[in-house]
Amino acid sequence: MASCISPKGGEMIMRQLPAIGGHVLTRVWVFVVIIAIWEVAARIIGQFYFPPLSKIAAAAVKMWFSGDLSTVWLSSTVATEIVPSLIRLAAGFAIAAAVGIILGFAIGRSKVLADYVDLIVHVMRSVPPVALVPIFMLLFGLGTQMRVLLIAFTSVWPILLNTIDGAREVEPTYLDTARVFGISRSRRLRSVILPSCLTRIFDGLRISSALALVVMVVSEMFAATNGIGYSLVYAQQSFRYNDMWAYVILLGILGWLLNLLLRIPERVLLRWQPQND
Structure with missing residues (x-):
């Protein structure tokens, strides 16, 4: 043996x-x-506006890690400024993912529907997110609802377009083989079309996660009372540049973590593909 x-x-x-x-x-x-x-x-x-990283780190510890054991050493600033931003980001991104994937499948697999909405999709996705802030403020007010919907609306397009492309690029031979074996339409969607689209979908999700983070910050810079974007602008206007840079670095870390979190399900669902990194 x-x-x-x-x-x-x-x-x-x-x-x-x-x-x-x-x-x-x-x-x-x-x-x-x-x-x-x-x-x-x-x-x-x-220069005071370009502080050393050691001072930025000290400011971050003072702002976010000055609590006691009962709060896992997290300060109240984390609950009042960072957590609300994360909730808005997660809610907006989840809405964008659900809408983008569902509509992407529908448009990608229906030529008639694609002919009707193709021009609208490409016009709407070209509008700069910042230009939409005043419109969303008028339509939905100044609360969390406006920020979540703005994040969802502006970050849905990479997911939608990548899903459309993925649904259109399914190998016809695979679908013909599935029909020959009498596989139902719903099972073809789960077993043939969806697996073929996953690479494109995850590409769209990663792009949208970065866009959602940007829009979250921008939306919180306008008439907000809390959030990372609000705190960043307030620190800059108060000449607390150590705090301002701490929030900038925090946003970079959040972007990296979002990409890392998306790679986990991608590697599980696409484990049959070779990894490039």
Whole structure:
């Protein structure tokens, strides 16, 4: 029995480990070098509007991690400024994903429907998000509803267009084979069309997540009373530049986390595809 076990798989993994470790180490070193350059450059320039990262980190700790054990050391600012933004972002992005995927399938698989809505879709997606803020304020007021709907409306287009393209690009041979075997329309959708579209859908979701984050910040800069965008502008107007930069870096981290979270279901659902990263 032991003679049937091949060591090739184990040897291949062992050969890949140094390359993987070196790749991770390179990323870490690049990150460390960028931090060092920022710190040194900020101290050389000596301008209050471009503070060193050490001062930004101290401001972030003071703002967000000055609580006690009962709040897991999180301060009240997290609950009043960051959590509302995350709720708006999640709600708007969820609406955009649901609407974009459902409509994308419908338009992509129906030439008649596509002929009617194609021009409308391309005109609407071309409108800059910032130009829509006054319109949404008039239609939905200044509350959370306006911000959630604005996020949903402006971030739906990459999901919608990528889903449409994915639904149109399904290999006809696969559908013909499914029909020959008598597979029902609903099962063809689940077993043939949807798997073929997943790569395109996840591409759209990643683009939309970044767009949703941008629109969330922009919407909170107008007539808001809380949120990351509001806090960022308030810190800038109050000349608290350490706090302002802390919020900017926080937004970058949130964008990275969103992309990371989307990669988890993508790798599970598309595990049959080779990974490029």
